[in-house]
Amino acid sequence: xxxxxxxxxKAKEYLDRSELVAIPTETVYGLAGNCLDVKAITSIFxxxxxxxxxxxxxxxxxxxxxxxxxxxxxxxxxKLAKKFWPxxxxxxxxxKDTIPDIVTSGLDSVAVRVPNHPLTLKxxxxxxxxxxxxxxxxxxxxxxxxxxHVQAQLGEMIYYILDGGPCDIGIESTIIGFEQGKVxxxxxxxxxxxxxxxxxxxxxxxxxxxxxxxxxxxLSSHYAPHTKIEIxxxxxxxxxxxxxxxxxxxxxxxxLNENDKQFVLxxxxxxxxxxxxxxxxxRKLDSLNLxxxxxxxxxxYGLGRAINDRLVRAAAKRE
Ligand code: TXA
Ligand code: MG
Numbered sequence: 351x352x353x354x355x356x357x358x359x360k361a362k363e364y365l366d367r368s369e370l371v372a373i374p375t376e377t378v379y380g381l382a383g384n385c386l387d388v389k390a391i392t393s394i395f396x397x398x399x400x401x402x403x404x405x406x407x408x409x410x411x412x413x414x415x416x417x418x419x420x421x422x423x424x425x426x427x428x429k430l431a432k433k434f435w436p437x438x439x440x441x442x443x444x445x446k447d448t449i450p451d452i453v454t455s456g457l458d459s460v461a462v463r464v465p466n467h468p469l470t471l472k473x474x475x476x477x478x479x480x481x482x483x484x485x486x487x488x489x490x491x492x493x494x495x496x497x498x499h500v501q502a503q504l505g506e507m508i509y510y511i512l513d514g515g516p517c518d519i520g521i522e523s524t525i526i527g528f529e530q531g532k533v534x535x536x537x538x539x540x541x542x543x544x545x546x547x548x549x550x551x552x553x554x555x556x557x558x559x560x561x562x563x564x565x566x567x568x569l570s571s572h573y574a575p576h577t578k579i580e581i582x583x584x585x586x587x588x589x590x591x592x593x594x595x596x597x598x599x600x601x602x603x604x605x606l607n608e609n610d611k612q613f614v615l616x617x618x619x620x621x622x623x624x625x626x627x628x629x630x631x632x633r634k635l636d637s638l639n640l641x642x643x644x645x646x647x648x649x650x651y652g653l654g655r656a657i658n659d660r661l662v663r664a665a666a667k668r669e
Contacts, residue, residue, distance in 0.1 A: 352504070354497050354511045358473045361512045365390075365477065370397060370507075372486045372500045373409075373473065374514025375465035377438045377522050377540050378493035378629070379500050380409065380483030381508070391452050391482055397507045400489040405455040406482040407440050407523070408462050411474035416462050419446055419480065424528050426550055433549050436466035438519050438540025442527035453482050463523055469514045485522060492575055492636070492664070495520050495629045520626035521656050526553075538656040540625075571666035575636035579643045579665040587644040597635045599645040611638060615648075615657075625653040628660065 352372070353360075361371045365383065368390045373382045381398060383390030385408045395402055410416045413431045417423055421444040423431075430439060445460035454460050462480075465471070474481060485493035486500045494500045495517040505511075524539035524546065533550040535543065546553055577597075580587060584598060584605050598605050598612035602619040606612055613631035615624035635643050645661060648654040 352501060352508050352511045354513050356513050361473055361510055362476055364510050369509055370394060372508060372511040373470045373483060374512060375467045375470055376518045378495055378517055379486040381486035382481040382483040385453055385480040385482040388450050388452055391450060394482060397504060398484060398489050403455045405457055405461060406453050406484050408460055409481045409483050410462060410464050411471060412464060419449055420444060421446055426533060429549050434541055435464040436471060438523040439463060440523040440525040461525060467514050469512055490572055490574060492573055492629050492632050493522060499633060520628055521653060538659045542652045543655060572663045573660045574664045575632050577636050577640050577643050579645060581645050581647060581661055581665050584644055584646050591642055594641040596642045596644050597638055597640045599631055599635060599643055601646060601648050621652045621654045624648060625657055628657055
């Protein structure tokens, strides 16, 4: 079992020795290692059973630290960073050679962000290297938003979980790239499209697919609990699955009188609250030995789009 604690110096000790530490961020918990150290990065991939072609996100204490590791920082990136860092925004930028190729799966760009969590920012300021950190879950599973989620799945494989409480945002960062003067959203996430557009103007959204993934974070099937998920009209799905053991994940309404197998993401219809509760509710439902999880799409505004992206991918048929 990993030790769960708030000791930044202890976390630093492990990281300095090429060991991995789970760190809190405002989005989800990350499985962190020294971004400049190939040994630490290798153990990130091994611990998560993550394929080596899926590049990692590097975490920094500030935009000026980021600039030491990238070749260029376009003006629009500068504007976005000013507005949203520290925060749930990841930028894809041309990397310098100091970032090992294994971090970026051989790409000449690196994904970078400044996370908005006081403990992790304090830790990052004490280190003389950035932290590579994918979400701290086995590859393909639901991301962790509480220390015990990490403990349950990776606790036997790491020494330390830095306890920053439950994650405020609860859904991964928005990933943005820049291609031929265009702003491209690679992954919907904790900063809404509306917010991005308010700074960047029109943006393109990159569709994800199973054919030619740049990275599995963009695969259709991802973020998935073990239990089958079906999205649709909940009342109709209740009829369809009347004879099996089903659970319900709904936006703002209860659909049954009994409580135990249904999770309402936000009784107040607050889309941010729904995002914060999403992964935790999926994990709870997944632990109930259900035949199917019945759910519905959220309204398509704000973080609703990112939630829907995760639900659709969680429901995608796995091969
Ligand atoms: O909120 C988050 O972003 C969390 C916390 C821990 O910071 N991290 C996270 O990392 O979600 P991960 O490994 O689950 O997702 C990383 C994804 C990759 O799957 C890929 O889609 C994208 O980031 N990515 C990384 N480097 C890239 C690159 N050079 N070009 C394009 N996409 C990249
Ligand atoms: Mg992930």
